[in-house]
Amino acid sequence: MHTRRQLLLLGFSTTMLAACTTLPSSNERPPIVFMHGNGDSAALWQTTIWRFESNGWPRDRLFALDQPFPLARDDDTVAQAGRSSTADSMAFLKSEVERVLKTTGATQVVLIGNSRGGNAIRNHVQNGGGDRVVSHVVLGGNPAHGIWAIKGRQERSEFSGLSPFLQQLNAPKNGSGDEVTPGVKWLTLRSDRNDKYAQPDGIWIGIKGTPTHVGFDSAALKGATNVVLPRVDHRETSFSAAAFDATWRFLTGEAPRTLAIEPEAQITLSGRVTGLGVDPLKPDSGAFSNNLPLAGARLEVFAIDASTGGRTGPAVWQQTIMQDGRWGPFQAQPETRYEFVLSAPGYATTHIYRSPFPRSSSVLHLRPERIAESDRDAKALVIFTRPRGYFDAERDTLSFDGQALPPGVPPSGSGVSSSKIKLPNDAPRTIAAEFNGERLVGQTWPASHGDVSVLELTY
Structure with a gap:
């Protein structure tokens, strides 16, 4: 398994998260673009959006996307009906980011992705010019080093740690061996041991008892701020109150005013x-x-x-x-x-x-x-x-x-x-x-x- 930056427990991460922010004050918040995961939709970001709004982030600066075909191909290099490749996902995200920049007049965006959505974000920032227009990235439960890394098992799937796609994303970017594109601030959020797609055993991918050669820390990236959220599951790495808390601190350098969702009269x-x-x-x-x-x-x-x-x-x-x-x-x-x-x-x-x-x-x-x-x-x-x-x-x-x-x-x-x-x-x-x-x-x-x-x- 790859060397990692020391992982931080959420309760002790405030100082380091605060040091990573350069975002402007509340009346100048940049647009946030949310990218969902494999087979999912924009609807999953509903409670996250509510929490951002409850803490004063303008509603018209929050954009949740719907990729038309959200499921990944079995083999990233082979066309498959109703499914998308990594190139398709990157092109979709790039187009949507450009639309958001044009709509808002902003010069930069924040990208937040869950699971497979993090693959599209990393690809866009590294290979699609996103490094010029993205200030911050937050990745929840992203299988950055694969869901499995088993020789001979679907090695050209974007979820294989042996795939050419992930190998090039994870290639060192500098002499320190950082896996993230420089010039952008990166946060990864992962579970300690409870993410079904970051397991040393293949129980959740149909091969119980078989080593996946992937660890609980698959989502962590060298060069990023890596935060552990105890006991959360795969989706809660993005959609839980704990995930919002860590994200808000990373973006603003402050604790959120509330983790509750404040009701509206209308x-x-x-x-x-x-x-x-x-x-x-x-x-x-x-x-x-x-x-x-x-x-x-x-x-x-x-x-x-x-x-x-x-x-x-x-x-x-x-x-x-x-x-x-x-x-x-x-x-x-x-x-x-x-x-x-x-x-x-x-x-x-x-x-x-x-x-x-x-x-x-x-x-x-x-x-x-x-x-x-x-x-x-x-x-x-x-x-x-x-x-x-x-x-x-x-x-x-x-x-x-x-x-x-x-x-x-x-x-x-x-x-x-x-x-x-x-x-x-x-x-x-x-x-x-x-x-x-x-x-x-x-x-x-x-x-x-x-x-x-x-x-x-x-x-």
Whole structure:
């Protein structure tokens, strides 16, 4: 494993983080561009954006991106339907950075990336001219030295530590052996031992018992400020309050005023409706996510009872999704829970239940589900999901329909972010789930009618 700069525990990192900042005062904040990870979307940055806003960063200086095809190729050098190469990702990011600079009139941006998004950021800064327009980079859970480094195993994947892509990114940049491009300030955030993609054993990549030749410190980079966030999982390296705290200190040299998300009196919600793709060469391999607009989908929004999940009246918002995929703006009521119902040809009618929204958001993205063949026997189907983190039965307090260990969640480890219950009865009823104090409530719907319920955590 590569030599690293001494890793800092978060509680002792304030002084060093403060020494790294040169950003201007609060009334001159530079634009921040957020780049999501493999298979993800801009929606995952919602709580991070809220925390930046709650601490005074201007809303119009926060830009979360949606890469059209967010999944990486199996082989970076071979075209693959519905997937993107490292070159595609860099070109997309470069174009978006140029757009943000033009829109804001700024001369430099801050880039913040999670997981695979960090690969695109490093590539852009090192090989795409980003070093001229980027002041600071923050990488959360970036597999900088690969998820595996096994000879003969997909060596041309961008996630292999042996790939030409990562080898050139990690090549020494100076006599000190720094792996980061000079002239830009770099921060990496990683878990101590809880990131599923930085494990010495291949348990989370389907080869349990096989050494990956990658360590817990895979995300750290020589020449960067490297911070360890104890017990966080792969996604929490970017989307947790601890990740925000370290990021804010690095950018401003000060502690954030608050780690809480401060509520707004007026809440406006909008976002995009996107779909699922299928590889035409492997139609039986299952659907995969993309960020392409799902034109023609129908969206309805209902206010619901906080204790039963039942609707309290007719739809408060209805819309047919147009070619751009955008929905809204919808004026939501504070403290009100909503059910978002998506219907589109080829998809299940998907009922999404969320916690009340404390603030406005333009990245409330929605995607309908498909019912897998293996779930066709269910009378009702309910999915409990945590997009911004994973479930850890040893670390977290959770329940799903009264089960303390939800189906599919292992008794140890942070490697699963969703759970599914197949009910033997299609009679509509209340169903609830809870994660570390965030409680969701919804209703079941008959799967025979093509309906699916989704309980989606915000935090």
